[in-house]
Amino acid sequence: MSKSLLxxxxxxxxxxxxIASVRGEFIALALPFVVYLLAGFxxxxxxxxxxxxxxxxxxxxxxNSEIDVTVTVTNRGSHLEEVLLDDVLPADLKVRVGQSRHLxxxxxxxxxxxxxxxxxxxxxxxxxxxxxxxxDHLRMTSREVQIEAKGQLFIFPPxxxxxxxxxxxxxxxxxxxxxxxxxxxxxxxxxxxxxYHLGDPPRAINWRASxxxxxxxYANEFQQERVADVGIILDGRLRMNEFSHGHSLFEYSVQAxxxxxxxxxTQGNRVGMLVYAAFLRWTVPGYGKxxxxxxxxxxxxxxxxxxxxxxDLEHLPTRLFPPESQIILVSPLQEDDLMxxxxxxxxxxxxxxxxxxxVKFELSYLAKNRNVDLAGRVIQMERTLxxxxxxxxxxxxxxxDVSEPFDLVVKRRLSRxxxxxxxxxx
Amino acid sequence: xxxxxxxxxxxxxxxxxxxxxSQAGMPDPARWCALLGIVWILAHWRKYYWFSGLGLLLTxxxxxxxxxxxxxxxxxxxxxLGGLLGWDLSDFxxxxxxxxxxxxxxxxxxxxxxxxxxxAALGFGLALLSLAIHINRxxxxxxxxxxxxxxxxxxxxxxxxxxx
Numbered sequence: 001m002s003k004s005l006l007x008x009x010x011x012x013x014x015x016x017x018x019i020a021s022v023r024g025e026f027i028a029l030a031l032p033f034v035v036y037l038l039a040g041f042x043x044x045x046x047x048x049x050x051x052x053x054x055x056x057x058x059x060x061x062x063x064n065s066e067i068d069v070t071v072t073v074t075n076r077g078s079h080l081e082e083v084l085l086d087d088v089l090p091a092d093l094k095v096r097v098g099q100s101r102h103l104x105x106x107x108x109x110x111x112x113x114x115x116x117x118x119x120x121x122x123x124x125x126x127x128x129x130x131x132x133x134x135x136d137h138l139r140m141t142s143r144e145v146q147i148e149a150k151g152q153l154f155i156f157p158p159x160x161x162x163x164x165x166x167x168x169x170x171x172x173x174x175x176x177x178x179x180x181x182x183x184x185x186x187x188x189x190x191x192x193x194x195x196y197h198l199g200d201p202p203r204a205i206n207w208r209a210s211x212x213x214x215x216x217x218y219a220n221e222f223q224q225e226r227v228a229d230v231g232i233i234l235d236g237r238l239r240m241n242e243f244s245h246g247h248s249l250f251e252y253s254v255q256a257x258x259x260x261x262x263x264x265x266t267q268g269n270r271v272g273m274l275v276y277a278a279f280l281r282w283t284v285p286g287y288g289k290x291x292x293x294x295x296x297x298x299x300x301x302x303x304x305x306x307x308x309x310x311x312d313l314e315h316l317p318t319r320l321f322p323p324e325s326q327i328i329l330v331s332p333l334q335e336d337d338l339m340x341x342x343x344x345x346x347x348x349x350x351x352x353x354x355x356x357x358x359v360k361f362e363l364s365y366l367a368k369n370r371n372v373d374l375a376g377r378v379i380q381m382e383r384t385l386x387x388x389x390x391x392x393x394x395x396x397x398x399x400x401d402v403s404e405p406f407d408l409v410v411k412r413r414l415s416r417x418x419x420x421x422x423x424x425x426x
Numbered sequence: 427x428x429x430x431x432x433x434x435x436x437x438x439x440x441x442x443x444x445x446x447x448s449q450a451g452m453p454d455p456a457r458w459c460a461l462l463g464i465v466w467i468l469a470h471w472r473k474y475y476w477f478s479g480l481g482l483l484l485t486x487x488x489x490x491x492x493x494x495x496x497x498x499x500x501x502x503x504x505x506x507l508g509g510l511l512g513w514d515l516s517d518f519x520x521x522x523x524x525x526x527x528x529x530x531x532x533x534x535x536x537x538x539x540x541x542x543x544x545x546a547a548l549g550f551g552l553a554l555l556s557l558a559i560h561i562n563r564x565x566x567x568x569x570x571x572x573x574x575x576x577x578x579x580x581x582x583x584x585x586x587x588x589x590x
Contacts, residue, residue, distance in 0.1 A: 003517070006479060010486060012577065017490060019573050022566065025493040027573070028556045029486075029506050032549025034580065036510060039545045082534070084524055099526035105534065114526075137541045139517060 004140050007037050040140025049077035050106075052130045052149035060154050063122050066096055070115040071130060071149060073106070080106040084133040085114070090125040093118045093153075120155055122254065124301045127151035156296045157254045160407045162263035164415045169228045169326035169350040177227030177268040187222035194221050227268045229285060231321040232257055234299070235313075235331030236277030238306035243362055250304045252356045252402045253330045259406055260328055260354070261295045273298055274320060276313075278305025282320060313340035324348040332358040335386055342393045351395045352414075359383055360401045427535045428522060432470065432515035436463050439485050439508025446492050446501030459488060459505075470516050478516035485509030503553050507546055514542055 011033045018026030050073055057068035071087055087100040098116030106112055129146045136142075164178070172179055184191045193209050196217035209218040234257045235241075241250040257273070264271050265288065272285030273295045283298045285291075309315055321327055327344065331337065333355045345351055363376045387397050400409050440463030448456040462484055469477035486509055489502040518538055525531050 006482075010483075011580070014486075014490065015573060015577050017494075019570055021494065022569070023493065024556060024560075025499045025502070026490065028499065028503060028553040029489060029493060031553040031556060032503075032507050032510055032546065035549035035552060036514075036545050039541070039548075081537075082521070084521065099528070101524055101526060103521065103525035103529050103531075103534065105530070105537075114528075135521070137538065138514060138545070139521070 002142075003138075004037065004040065007033050007140075011037060036138065037140065040136055040138040043081070043138075044136040044141040045078045045080050045134060047077040048080070048134055048143060048145060050075055050083075050132055050145060050147045052147040054127055054130075054149040054151040056127075056151050056153055059152055060156060062158055063155055064119050066117040066119050067153060068115055068117055069100075069127070069151070070113060072111055072113045073130065073132070073147065074111045075106040075108060077108070079108045080134055081137050082135040082139070084135075085112075086131040086133075087116075087149075088127075088129055088131055089118065090127065090153075092123060093120040093125055122155050122157050122251070122300055124297070125153045125155070127153070154297060154300045156300050157251075157258045159262045159296070160255065160259040160405070162259050162407055162410050162415075164267070165260060165263045165410060166414055167228065167230065167264075167326045167328075167350070167352060169230070169324065170348060171322070171324035172226035172228045175227045175268070176225065178225050179228045179267070179269070180223050180225060183224045184221035185224035187225050189223045189225075191221045191223040193218050195219070227270065227287075229322040229325035230264050230269050230271045231285070231325060231327045232260055232264075232271060232273050232295075233316070233327060233329045233331070234273065234275045234302060235329065236275055236302055236304045237310065238277075238304050239311070240332045240334060240358075241304045243358070245365065247361070247365060248304065249332055249356045249358060249361055249402065250302075252361075252400075252406075253332075253354075254299050254302055256354050256356070256400070256406050257330045258296065258299055259410070260330070261299075262292060263410075265289075265292050265295075271295065272320065274317075275299075275302045276310060276316065277303065278307045278310065280310070280317065282317075285322075313337050316340060316344070318344060318347060318349070321349065324350070326350045326352065328352045328354060330354045330356075332356050333386070333390075335382075338386065338389060338393075341390060341395055345393050345395055353390065353395055353397045354400060355387070355397060356400050356402050357383070360403065364403060427532070427539065428515055428519045431539055432512055432519060433467055435508050435511035435515055436466050436481070437508070439463070439505045439510075439512050440466070442501045442508060443485060443488050443492070443505035446497045446505065447488075449501070450492070450495070450497045455488070459485075462488075466512065470519070475516060475520045478513045481516075482509045482513040485512075499557060503550070503557075507550055507553075510549075511542060511546055518542075 011030050014026050014030035018024065052071060052073045055070040061067055073085060083104050083106050085102045085104065089100055096117045096119045100116050102114050104112050127150060130149050132145050132147055134143045134145065168180060180189060193206050196205055196219040200219045204219040206218045206220045210216065234253055236250060241248050241253065261271055261273065270285045270287050271291060273283040275281040275298060281298055281302065283294050286294065327349045329351065331353065333353060341351060359376060359380045363372065366372050387399055390397050398409065398413050400406065440459050444456040444459040447459060462481065466477060466481040486506055489506045492502040493499060522531060
């Protein structure tokens with residue numbers, strides 16, 4: 001019940017009681033309430049006109065780092081005796097230092113600035129408004145207004161630096177890069193021997209092969225290194241990523257996708273990103289730092305989700321990826337994903353699967369006992385068999401135990417071996 | 427500061443009521459009135475802010491009952507005034523709980539107490555004045571007409587001020 005309604009009820013009840021009983025004492029009893037009521041309405045603000053601006057110390061940051069939010073409220077209307085300002089925070093953001101709510105007095109044409117620090121997990125957040133509850137001296141009138149104060153904050157996933165990710169797609173692009181192109185030309189890796197042509201550098205002559213013929217010279221040919229088209233698919237299906245007790249593998253998948261994006265773009269490749277969750281979120285392939293930003297924006301917004309249509313990989317839109325390009329699927333992988341992957345491989349795509357291991361992940365937080373160990377071993381064996389079947393289909397698989405840092409796993413399994421090791425055929 | 431003023435107001439409201447009732451030879455209801463004050467303070471301490479509205483209504487009902495039975499009017503008037511201040515300050519204390527520690531809480535408290543005090547003093551003064559002034563030759567019909575006119579005028583004034 002509002003204060004004015006309660007006081008009005010009391011005042012009129014006492015007045016009526018005074019009339020009914022013909023007793024002036026009831027009227028006397030009502031008088032303090034009448035004065036209170038009138039004083040409240042008399043000093044109610046007549047014109048409310050508030051403006052607000054917002055400033056964020058940064059608009060792009062990493063998870064759990066502190067961001068300063070500064071809000072300035074200006075009163076362009078009449079004097080406001082009591083204003084309760086409440087800055088509405090997006091869900092998941094937490095105030096770490098300071099307060100987002102203030103009770104102030106705001107004279108005419110004055111400004112009030114407050115700031116606080118927020119922190120939060122990966123995501124894209126939009127600040128929309130500041131709520132203001134304006135009361136008179138005695139709160140007989142109370143009005144709530146929403147002041148627009150927009151701001152955007154992107155908390156990107158942490159990007160691990162990977163030195164080199166060795167991929168070998170069937171088709172490369174024309175620009176020079178670091179991926180072996182299966183075409184002879186200038187490069188660093190030996191590709192073959194051909195007849196010496198005019199214009200070839202003398203140091204390219206293969207004297208040992210040339211010694212077999214009298215009139216012909218042979219030259220070494222090296223493998224060209226070019227950039228390639230890479231499509232990264234981040235599997236955000238709910239049933240693949242969510243586990244009991246609220247545990248999720250999705251953050252690890254996002255971290256892996258971010259690290260791969262960074263490494264592949266640094267190598268000069270054209271990279272596109274498809275987030276396959278409740279709906280498809282496609283980032284058109286591109287090069288360089290701008291593309292890195294675009295993909296990180298996409299990853300900041302990525303959330304696991306479930307839908308009937310995208311419950312398996314059958315509906316993967318392969319036409320988004322250039323023919324015979326490299327596809328990197330980041331997914332915990334399940335039995336029913338095998339066939340769609342084999343079909344992709346049959347279409348000529350080179351596929352690399354980065355698979356955060358769900359069995360080891362789940363075992364890491366479950367209670368240790370015989371039953372859990374036995375179940376874990378059985379499921380791990382099933383997973384190993386599935387992985388072997390995937391590999392037999394010509395798909396490169398990286399089984400990632402998420403307790404290990406991703407960069408170490410990539411360095412061990414996906415980095416290009418040094419030249420001397422390649423020379424001895426290892 | 428607000429809490430102290432609120433507790434004093436509640437003590438004033440329920441204490442006056444208890445004293446007025448005990449003066450009229452009703453010790454049991456007087457004890458109930460004192461208990462109401464204790465419960466009101468405890469309710470505020472436990473953050474049951476809704477109780478202050480109930481406390482005001484109960485205090486006022488008891489004061490009206492006292493006036494009806496011709497108990498000493500000044501005590502009934504003081505209890506209504508104490509109840510009103512207790513209710514107002516309880517609501518103000520609740521609003522202050524939303525404030526940040528860096529806000530000017532003391533300044534707001536001081537200004538609010540000043541205004542509530544002025545309003546209470548004015549109300550109490552007018553009430554005393556109305557008790558002191560007696561117009562013996564006023565016919566009942568005229569008195570009813572005046573009260574109705576006052577109620578109508580009050581309503582018009584409130585509507586006008588709210589629009590303003």
